[in-house]
Amino acid sequence: MQLHREIDTIRAAGAAxxxxxxxxxxxxxxxxxxxxxxxxxxxxxxxxxxxxxxxxRGVLNTFDPRALGKTISALSRGRRQGRTQGDPWQQGGVLVIAPTGEIRWHHVSDRPGDNATADDIVAALPDARPISA
Amino acid sequence: MLSRADDLAKLTVLDEHGTAIELASLWRDQPAVLVFIRHFG
Known part of the structure; x- marks a missing residue:
């Protein structure tokens, strides 16, 4: 499951x-x-x-050999990548930050496809939930 | 590994109108999940 399809789960847990x-x-x-x-x-x-x-490191590591391999194979089939390469949701990383300023979770994506999941994020949220959540 | 967001809090990001938003405002009222994307465009 891609993270962007689980945004409602994160919001329901009281986070923005x-x-x-x-x-x-x-x-x-x-x-x-x-x-x-x-x-x-x-x-x-x-x-x-x-x-x-x-x-x-995560953001500048786009030319991972695994990603490069996909690019080369795409080019060899005669397809050229457009201005946007790959999945627009491809993550560079995720931070979960509490209102106290404490960083509860820090995920650096070290290769394309190494994405955080909603379960990872919800588990990192502080226990205190807003009453409105 | 980062443990505090103090250095981040002072920085700003831009909205689609180019208006600067103080990063600390994002987690002032509730926990915030910042998803940094690798590509943009």
Whole structure:
């Protein structure tokens, strides 16, 4: 199950979910159109947040041999990748942060497809739930 | 491994209008799950 299909599970557990990308603000519109995602989404074009979140390794590791192999095989079949390579939901990493500022969980995706699941995330949430949840 | 978000709290992200949002505001009222995507576009 892909994480973006389980966003309701995370919200039901009392957390807010934010998607953070790294393009220009205008790319947010394109991402919404491509994926149908209507939730909160922001961008960090300077990558300052990615670096502070220690996700640099995951984000810059796109040329993983396994991913490269897929690209080469796609090219050899005469298909070229467009501007967006692969799954737009491919994760660089996930942080779960409590209102106290404590980081409850920190997942760095070290290769394409190494994605966090909703179960991982819900397990990391603080016990205290908002009354409205 | 990060244990505190203090360094992150001071940083900002941009919304689709280019408005800067203080990162700390995302987890002030409830736990926040930040999903960083690898590609964007």
């Amino acid at each position: 979910l934010y998607v953070i990308g790294n393009g220009t603000p205008s790319f947010i519109v394109g991402f919404r159109e491509q994926t149908g995602y209507a939730g909160s989404i922001y961008t960090d074009p300077s990558l300052a947040v990615y670096k502070a979140a220690e996700l640099k």
